Amino acid sequence: MYVELKNINKTYGDYKASDNINFSIEKGKLIGLLGPSGSGKTTILRMIAGLETPDSGDIIIDGEIVNNIPASKRGIGFVFQNYALFRYMTVYDNIAFGLKVQKADKKYIDDKVNELMKLTALEGLGKRYPSQLSGGQRQRVAFARALAPNPHLLLLDEPFAAIDAKVRQELRSWLKEMIEKLGITSIFVTHDQDEAIEVADEIIITNKGRIEQKGSPVNVYQNPETSFVASFFGQPSTIDDYMSFHSFEDVSGIEKAIIRPEFVKVSKKDEVQRFKSSASEGVIESIAFRGANIELKIKVNDTHIIAKRGLDEKEVHVGEKVDIFIYRLFVTKGNEVRLLENKSLVDDSLVI
Amino acid sequence: MDGKRKESSLVKWLLIDISALFLGVMLLLPLGIVIWQSFKQGIAVYMKAVTDKYTVSAVLLTIEATVTAVIVNTVFGLFAAWCITKFKFKGKKLISTLIDIPVTVSPVIAGLMFMLLYGKQSALYPYLQKMHISVVFAVPGIIIATVFVTFPFISRELIPVLETHGTDEEEAAALMGAGGFTIFRKVTFPHIKWALLYGIVLCTARAMGEFGAVSILSGHLRGKTNTLPLHIEILFNEFQYVPAFAVSSILVAMAVMILVLRSVIEAVARR
Structure with a gap:
């Protein structure tokens, strides 16, 4: 394991930012620390960097406890949320800063900076100041600056938060490619689930200062281990009484059920349905066009659920009665979670 | 629309006129009087007052x-602003409030x-006697008083900038x-x-003109502990009006120089 956190605790006044954090990261992986704001993910990143000190516990990097090693000696590259570029230095001087501090050879600095500017597509911008750059360019300067001193570990705090939607999409794939190419172990913090799923090799989900789950994007999305994780991804609808929907196993002591839009099949009354006998009737309350699909808010069995319909399917209208079939749902008891498949699906497969 | 625009232009000129009048009566007129009075009896008298040995020493x-x-407060101001904006610690609010005391306390009380x-x-x-240090009625006292009254000027300029x-x-x-x-x-x-x-300029301007605290600590020893404002007061109290105004004009000239410097700094900084 390359980076290890053991029993880390950190409190700010009354606020518990880290509550017994334990995790480890393999060398060369790109890790996404994902969680809502205030869940303690940035604190974890800053403690690894040495910008904050844990109250207790050990941080181990490459087999060495680094608790008492100052930030400047840890050899970590850090990309700040707002980039924190030196605004009174040119792009060139920003990137060269870390090497100049190390008193590297002039020729080496020049070669390295030019190499990084080429890598990050910043050629020709060396003499500009950060204020003269676009958001995407600034992000790339911050990235190049963090990489210049050849860090063993790269930390990125909300690297895409300050960039507009279209450029963000491009930068995500760019960053993923770049980090894969360089093979540098990296951890990035984000509150955006899509970003984490798309970019990270592995996701660590934080909530209220604790680690909820760690795993591959597919794994955390499909097999949530806690009710928080189950309700964090997608656009979940939470319902109290899942037994009001047909053909689910009755598990005792269940508090809530979580239904993601992709678990729901919405059919018009005149459409052919495979599981008509297990469907419930609902009324469409609102319709929102989401570009790639149509999002529906449906009132069914005295609760509301969010569902989606494709653009190629027949149009539906507000107030229209539709049939709702739920393929599967998550049921929760405390912080435990379990996936229930609709029994009619199981029976169906048995028949075939 | 048109009526409204006329009205606002009327308000605009009214406000400009009132401000100009106020500045004229409160600032330009008195300053003009200083210059005019100091040259009333001719250049020779003016030069004599200005080159007087007590004036020069003042x-x-x-x-x-x-x-x-300025040197002491630059160093202190940098440290104070740095520690207040870069670190989190208990009593930070208290320190930040204490820095302001010299502006709120009357200089006479400071003296x-x-x-x-x-x-x-x-x-x-x-103990001071044993170490042969005299503060009161001596130059150290004047310096201490000046440092005290100009204490917050530099740190107060730096703190907001460092905070943002x-x-x-x-x-x-x-x-x-x-x-x-x-x-x-x-x-x-x-x-x-x-x-x-900018803070240094403000601090300089305030330090040059300090009267109250310095007046108490100085003892008004001519040629020894008299600063320019004190020297002017003495001349004035002795009914030597022309020399008093002549010496005042030196202080005014120094202040104008500082003002010009300030404008230059502001203009350059804005670029």
Whole structure:
């Protein structure tokens, strides 16, 4: 394991930012620390960097406890949320800063900076100041600056938060490619689930200062281990009484059920349905066009659920009665979670 | 629409006129009088008053006190602003409030405080005597008084600038292995340069004109502990009006120089 956190605790006044954090990261992986704001993910990143000190516990990097090693000696590259570029230095001087501090050879600095500017597509911008750059360019300067001193570990705090939607999409794939190419172990913090799923090799989900789950994007999305994780991804609808929907196993002591839009099949009354006998009737309350699909808010069995319909399917209208079939749902008891498949699906497969 | 525009242009000119009139009566007229009065009896009399040995020593003492106050307060102001904006600690609010005391306390009271602290009735006095240090009625007292009244000027200019600046750039530099002094020189200083210069200008202007606190601690020893404002007061009290105004014109000229410097700094900083 390359980076290890053991029993880390950190409190700010009354606020518990880290509550017994334990995790480890393999060398060369790109890790996404994902969680809502205030869940303690940035604190974890800053403690690894040495910008904050844990109250207790050990941080181990490459087999060495680094608790008492100052930030400047840890050899970590850090990309700040707002980039924190030196605004009174040119792009060139920003990137060269870390090497100049190390008193590297002039020729080496020049070669390295030019190499990084080429890598990050910043050629020709060396003499500009950060204020003269676009958001995407600034992000790339911050990235190049963090990489210049050849860090063993790269930390990125909300690297895409300050960039507009279209450029963000491009930068995500760019960053993923770049980090894969360089093979540098990296951890990035984000509150955006899509970003984490798309970019990270592995996701660590934080909530209220604790680690909820760690795993591959597919794994955390499909097999949530806690009710928080189950309700964090997608656009979940939470319902109290899942037994009001047909053909689910009755598990005792269940508090809530979580239904993601992709678990729901919405059919018009005149459409052919495979599981008509297990469907419930609902009324469409609102319709929102989401570009790639149509999002529906449906009132069914005295609760509301969010569902989606494709653009190629027949149009539906507000107030229209539709049939709702739920393929599967998550049921929760405390912080435990379990996936229930609709029994009619199981029976169906048995028949075939 | 048209009526409204006419009305607002009327308001505009009315406000401009009132401001101009106020500035004329309150500032330009008195300043003009100073210049006019000091040359009333001709250049020769003016030159005589200005080159008088007591005047020259007052100018030198004023410069000495001002330069010392500016140096001390620049160093203190940088440290105070740095520690208040870059660190989190208990009592930070208290320190930040204490810095403002010199602006809220009347300079006369400041003078009296130092009189009680370093004067003959103080418990410190015998020790100071033993070390052959005289504060009251001597140059150190004048410098201490000047430092005190100009205490907050530089730190107050720096704190807001450093606060909006945040600590990210410093943290970024520290992560890349830079030491404290390198961080200050390369990252922080370029940012606060203009605010610092502006603070120094304000501090200089205030230090030159200080009267109240200095008046108490000086003892008005001509040629020894008289600063320019005190010298003017003495001349005026002796009914030597022309010399009093002539010496005043020196102080006015110094103030105008500072003002011009300030405008230049502001113009350059805005660029």
